[in-house]
Amino acid sequence: MPRRVVAFLIAGFVAGCGLADEDGVRDRTDVAAAEVAAGSDDPDEAAEVAVPGEFDGELHGPDLMVMGSETLPDGFVDEVRELAGVRAAASLSVSSVAVGERAITVAGGDLGRIRAFTPEATATNDDVWEVISAGDIALEHGIGADLDGPLGGALDVRTRGMGMTLRIGAYAATIPGVDGVVNERRAGQLGITRDNAVVLSAGRAELVDLAESIRSMTGEHAVVRSLADEQDTVRGGERGSRRLANLSGGSVAEAVGSFRYRYFSDGTVEPDPDWVSANIRTARVPLLGRVTCHRVLLSQLRAALEEIVERGLADAIDPADYGGCYVPRFIGRDPARGLSLHTWGIAVDINVSTNQRGTPGEIDRDVVAIFQRWGFAWGGHWEWTDPMHFELARLVQPR
Incomplete structure (x- = not known):
């Protein structure tokens, strides 16, 4: 039988949480006061790992993160640790998973190592690491408040072309730029590429020089970014802060690819021009006319719209109320809220004015069924509905 874990409510949690910029939020952790099923007898379903022992080690301020779209080479972490000025380094598995209309960044790995790179209030709170070990996700306060997910409630994510429900076991500050932390087993279930990232503490080392040394080791295979200073640079020269967008596993994630971007x-977001050139296309499709999307979406979108016309449902879609496909941006244009899935060009918004967030929507359900048959997920099925939104969920070969 699976072990069960009991976590306790601490720090006076109030449903809805504090915003990320509230005073003292990074010094606060909130843990679900509920019994947590740590897994099941089915090894494909179980997500429990051993709970790390009581933390009595040294905290390491996170200064740099190295992130690639693929697993980093064997021995890379050891090489990083040997660089002058590096105090500590730990391997992570980091990727983006879809939650509603956005992609949030989730990290997994050895929890005993990860916790040393989190703020003291999180690192020393055993209850946080206990619920993560049991298979829960610990979310940053800001992203949790934005998602409006209650502590102990469900977080519905999409990966590998299917849905998965995670329990929100804690709200806690973890590593800058990471929205949620899971254990390594749960990360594997989410399809997150194993050991594709490294977080490191540089102490008194010059971060610019250290970052350049690491870039010379990784070449074009990874992005190195500062966690200590996420300030945007001015437009025109070295433009914007640089990150890597990398969706978690599945045929769609593999097909759309990862890309570097500046924000x-x-x-606003500017994906790597080479990725845009290789993947983003403008084409004419039935009903909507000219659209700009990821190339792998276009054939399925065209097939779905052709069937809608054939079925006599053309009047159910208003071309003048089309909301776009490839629209690179953050949700609400706020970097703290995650990338919109439109940044990958794998989602379309139709009949926008009559299908607003949080409503059942007025879109014809026969149209919804056709889109689903052609590999699209519908936002109207989400807990917080988005009925205008159709997103590529699986690859389907057109007839």
Whole structure:
């Protein structure tokens, strides 16, 4: 029988949580006061790992993160640790998973190592690591408040072309730029590429020089970014803060690829021009006319719209109320809220004015069924509905 874990409510949690910029939020952790099923007898379903022992080690301020779209080479972490100025380094598995209309960044790995790179209030709180060990996710306060997910409630994520429900076991500050932490077994279930990232503490080392040394080791296979200073640079020269967008596993994630991008204080995003050139296409499709999307979406979108016309449902879609497909941006143009899935060009919004967030929507359900048959997930099925939104969930070969 699976072990069961009991965690306790601490720090006066109030449903809805504090925003990320509230005073003292990074010094606070909130843990679900509920019994947590740590897994099941089915090894394909169990997500429990051993609970790390009581933390009595040294805290390491996270300064740099190295992140690639693939597993980093064997021995890479050891090489990083040997660089002058590096105090500590730990391997992570990091990727983006879809939650509603956004992609949030989730990290997994050896919890005993990860906790040393988190703030003291999180690192020393055994209850946080106990619920993560049991298979829960620990979310940053800001992203949790934005998702409006209650502590102990469900977080519905999409990966590998299917849905998975995680329990929100804690709200806690973890590693800058990471929205949620899971254990390594849960990370594998989410399809997150194993050991594709490294977080490191540089102490008094010059971060710019250290980052350049690491870039010379990784070449074009990874992005190195500062966690200590996420300030945007001015447009025109070295433009914007640089990150890597990498969706978690499945045929769609593999097909759309990962890309580097720059972002700016106004919330705009500029994906790598080479990725855009290789993947983003403008084409004409039935009903909507000219659309700009990821190339792997276009054939399935065209097939779905052709069937809608054939079935006499053309009047159910208003071309003038089309909300776009490839629209690179953060949700609400706020970097703290995660990338919109439109940044990958794998989602379309139709009949926008009559299908707003949080409503059942007025879109014809026969149209929904056709889109689903052609590999699209519908936002109207989400807990917080988004009925205008259709997103590529699986690859389907057109007839």
